[in-house]
Amino acid sequence: MKTYNNVKRLAGYTIDQTILIVSVIAVLVTMIIGSVGWDLLTRAGATKLVSHLRQIEQANGQFYAAHGVWPHDALQSSAQNNALCALVDPDAVDTSVTNGAQVRNLLPAYTHDCDTGSVTHSTGNAAAEMRSQDVPTMNDNYLVVELQEVAMPEIIEADKVIDGDPAGSPDTGRIRYDAAQTGKGTIFFIANITDTVSAGTDFTVPGE
Numbered sequence: 001m002k003t004y005n006n007v008k009r010l011a012g013y014t015i016d017q018t019i020l021i022v023s024v025i026a027v028l029v030t031m032i033i034g035s036v037g038w039d040l041l042t043r044a045g046a047t048k049l050v051s052h053l054r055q056i057e058q059a060n061g062q063f064y065a066a067h068g069v070w071p072h073d074a075l076q077s078s079a080q081n082n083a084l085c086a087l088v089d090p091d092a093v094d095t096s097v098t099n100g101a102q103v104r105n106l107l108p109a110y111t112h113d114c115d116t117g118s119v120t121h122s123t124g125n126a127a128a129e130m131r132s133q134d135v136p137t138m139n140d141n142y143l144v145v146e147l148q149e150v151a152m153p154e155i156i157e158a159d160k161v162i163d164g165d166p167a168g169s170p171d172t173g174r175i176r177y178d179a180a181q182t183g184k185g186t187i188f189f190i191a192n193i194t195d196t197v198s199a200g201t202d203f204t205v206p207g208e
Contacts, residue, residue: 046157049150049187052109052121053158056130056145057191059087059106067098070143070194072132074098080117081200083130083143089114121147132194133202137172141197144205145189152177155187162189171207178206 063071063086071086074097085092090103092114110128111120121128126149133144155177156168163173170179176188188205 046154046161049147049154049158050161052147053145053162053189053191055107056084056087056189060143060192062106063087064192067101067103069097070132070192070196071130072143072194073196074103081131082114082117082119083132084110084119084128084145085112085114085117088112088119126150129203130191131200131202132197133205134197135190135205136208138190141194143191143194144203145191146186146203147189148186149184150187152181152183152185155185158187176206176208 060071063069063074067074070083072081072083074086074093075081075083076092076094084107086103087106088108088110089112090105093103095101095103109122111122112118117129119128120126126147128145128147130143130145132141134140135142135144155175159168159170159173159175159177160166162175163169165173169175170177174190176190177185188203190205
């Protein structure tokens with residue numbers, strides 16, 4: 001009796017082909033995760049930045065409600081016109097202006113040396129300042145906040161959140177910045193409206 005070997009050869013990939021396919025898939029997955037992860041980190045950073053800006057705006061309102069004056073009008077001369085000092089350092093406040101009322105630190109996350117007018121923001125561990133300034137395009141005087149050394153993607157995302165412009169608008173609205181900056185840049189936030197302008201040099205705000 002004749003026996004026939006009808007065993008069918010199974011088609012498949014060689015080891016080399018399998019390694020190549022797995023490598024390509026790994027690279028694609030890494031690219032996707034990297035892109036999504038970076039986007040998530042940027043959004044998280046922008047959310048933190050927006051939170052900081054709104055905290056300053058709220059602190060200004062709390063200071064005015066408690067003392068009847070805006071922070072820039074309550075500074076001692078040693079604070080060198082950085083109105084943030086009135087929010088973070090009770091010793092920087094002229095208590096005769098606040099009628100002796102207790103002044104507290106409204107922004108505990110910020111570090112300071114208000115003998116020199118220095119305030120540092122925790123978003124990028126860099127300089128933070130605030131002055132009362134006339135904003136011509138907004139037809140009034142505002143407390144304008146400047147934060148230096150902030151990641152540009154976070155600035156752009158914060159602009160979209162606060163000004164509601166999906167494309168971002170670097171020289172209009174409440175968020176201002178120089179669009180030519182790369183890496184890290186300076187952001188200006190036009191916060192509370194006031195009725196007085198402090199002495200000293202104003203910021204150079206983009207769009208003004």
